[in-house]
Amino acid sequence: MLKIQEIREIIKLIDQSSIEKFSFESEGTKIKLEKKSNTSPTLHQTEPKNEEPAQQATPVQQEVKREEPVKAAVEESQESSTSAPATTEDSSLHKITSPMVGTFYKSSSPDSPAYVQKGDSVKPDAIVCIVEAMKLFNEIEAEVSGEIVEILVEDGQLVEYGQPLFLVKQN
Incomplete structure (x- = not known):
């Protein structure tokens, strides 16, 4: 089973790419990401039948929603850190x-x-x-x-x- 941090990394990579649909399967765990224009990726995860899927799917979806403010803060810091050199750049x-x-x-x-x-x-x-x-x-x-x-x-x-x-x- 993938860890939350690994799922976050996958989401970031998909979000930055032009890929609209992504699916991954490993050891009975399936992850499906779908991205619609101007929205963040949606995560669908199914677990092996011997585990309860609702226990893992809900926290992962909550983590995805929490990721947006962090991403916005990172983008703002990038803009502020690169704006000064851009004026002197040749x-x-x-x-x-x-x-x-x-x-x-x-x-x-x-x-x-x-x-x-x-x-x-x-x-x-x-x-x-x-x-x-x-x-x-x-x-x-x-x-x-x-x-x-x-x-x-x-x-x-x-x-x-x-x-x-x-x-x-x-x-």
């Missing part, structure tokens, strides 16, 4: 974006120094941060050679798929 700046939804970390542990700081030079294979998604720590590489001009997110901040994390002035 075509020579490369955006390093998050490849997934997760939590941004500037270092490998709280006691370790940050991978990069503003003003540091990076190469394409240099690790600039970690994005944690579903207990997996994913190292994010710079993708280009250049200098870190701006760090757009804070340590421990939730980031969305495609959200800019760094601005790099390419060499």
Whole structure:
């Protein structure tokens, strides 16, 4: 059976995509997501016959409804954090974006120094941060050679798929 956090991640991914219907089946558990235009995904989950489906389905649907205010708050924080650099942005700046939804970390542990700081030079294979998604720590590489001009997110901040994390002035 899927955990609530896993279901939330699936919902976020479906919500951000153009997929309108999604179904998943594993070990007798079925999940069906349907998205209508201008609304959030609807979750239908059926459990194996030996369990009571009403016990799991109701809390999951309540969690989906609670997700909307959180998502709105994240979008507002993205707008406020990216509005300042946008005014000074020029075509020579490369955006390093998050490849997934997760939590941004500037270092490998709280006691370790940050991978990069503003003003540091990076190469394409240099690790600039970690994005944690579903207990997996994913190292994010710079993708280009250049200098870190701006760090757009804070340590421990939730980031969305495609959200800019760094601005790099390419060499």
